[in-house]
Amino acid sequence: MAGLYDEGFTERLRQGALSLRHEWGLGPDADVRLLTLSENATFLASDPGRAPIILRVHRPAYHTLAEIESELAWIETLRASGAIDTPAPLTLASGGHVAQFSDGNDTRHVVGFAFMPGDEPSAGESLAPGFELLGAISARLHRQAQGWQPPQGFTRKTWDFDSAFGAQPLWGDWRAALGLDDEGRAVLETLCDVLKRKLDDYGKGADRFGLVHADLRLANLLQDGDKLGVIDFDDCGFSWFIYDFAAAISFYETEPYIPALQAAWLKGYRTIAPLDAEHEAMIPSFVMFRRLLLTAWIASHAETQTAADAGHGAYTAGTVALAKAYLQAEA
Template sequence: MSGIYDDGMIEALRNGAASVLPGWGMGPDASVSLLTVSENATFLASDPVTGANLVLRVHRPGYHTRNEIESELAWINALRASDIVDTPKPCVRGDGNLVAEFDQDGVCRHVVAFEFMPGAEPSADEALVDGFFKLGAISARLHDHARQWKRSVNFVRKSWTFDTTLGANPHWGDWRAAAGLDGENTALLEQVCAHLDHKLSEFGMDNERFGLIHADLRLANLLVDGQRLGVIDFDDCGFGWFGYDFAAAISFIELDPIVPALKEAWIEGYRTISPFSTADADMLDRFVMLRRLLLTAWIASHPETPTAQEMGTDFTAGTIEMAQSYLQAEGVQ
């Protein structure tokens, strides 16, 4: 592993995470081991004396403020209190706080802890269609809650609009920096962006279409345990189009032949809980294209992560293939 999350950095973060464990009631013999590296570094802490397991998330600096992190946890707690979704409980420290801090070479690193939730990431096979029916219903419940929930005046989360995804102020960097792009293909993707900008502007952002969403319901953030479908990692939750939650759910499998069946199942599941209009359904493929370009930007701006290293230029080639099909389907010359 190289870059910001090289082996030395992982060890420094592991030690930092271990240093704040006592605040969550963990003993001195607790072990801390790396689970995943993506936007943040996630560790599993295990106490051999009590048998307790906690999942620790050490936040990447410069992405979320402490207020944004606390706002995420406030929504999770509200969702849990209303029994909206199966998601791990954020753990309160002995001092009453949900967020810990440690200094890492002069940089303040924020840490949060969640109860461990058992389960496995779903596989992209035929059984996933049933899973997406459940996920559609879960998404509808999340969105209905978001429309009705009275947020604190201090609540703040990022917005996922065209401007902050593919436009002038992108949260995840510029897709134009992606490996494997040449002038011709850059022009193709520029054409897609212009079309998406127009269609999203037409669609609008009224309260029935745009609000607080999970924004990262990809397979890696779902946990199957028997009949239960759990949802984890609200780190990217923010204000966006409700249909974007479907697009995020098929991240990295957009070209799989199973996707049309997943879309149909998601819509069907959604409609068991809440209306989802034909106009909303017609936007889903556009949100998928938006998300794919956003992921292309993320990979370009996070080259040190295992995901980016695994995907490489093949992901950019897939984005170009999708863009060509997208413009053809939209009737754009």
């Protein structure tokens, strides 16, 4: 990989994770290998005679220790309630859930999770039954979040218009998008104006805004027979509940089967909780919100494999085309 994510970088993180193996009871013969690298680095740790575990090495200067611990607190609550199937955070030998090692001038936090079997679902029309399951999962998540009193000190980021597109956007400025020309910039400026107005009108009432997973895309789902597990709560935070559907179709927003997936998601959701027409009507706006947010992420993480897979400038062009169609439909 180019840029920051070269082999030396990933090996340094692997060695850092390996140096902490005793915290999860791994022996000297444990093998640690890279699974994925996007924002965080995720490793599979295997040790003869025991089940494998997942180690997540956090990027620095993004989540605080309190934010990471808050994520794990919600996961444990969700597991206890039976709302979803998600891997358990693992307790360290020294106590707590978050280990750390020094990486130059940075401190890297590391979290261990139990291994969950399953495969990432494949994109396509055959996803519809899975999206019905995902709709029900989303509704259970939202219902649990609405009735849960977080512990003192609970803190997670907020995914709203200001944090996404304001003066200090969490994932960077979409105006730096790769291949964006003056015409495309004008379209996306208009999109921002429309999104802000619609989101302000929609509001943040308790029936529509709360704690969400915020990244239920295919890469964070594990299909095992008729079961659908959810992983990677790293982006969980406070946002609109419908945003979880928009995140679920990340990088596939223009595919012709999206309406079928939306219908399946809504059907599944409504088996658990009501969702009236006002919320359903906001789905296209949240799809554009997520698409523009990802366009900013790709621009600020151009060296990652995720950005390369998305097509860099081609993804920007697709965002502009999708925005034009959205604005025409909203006119």
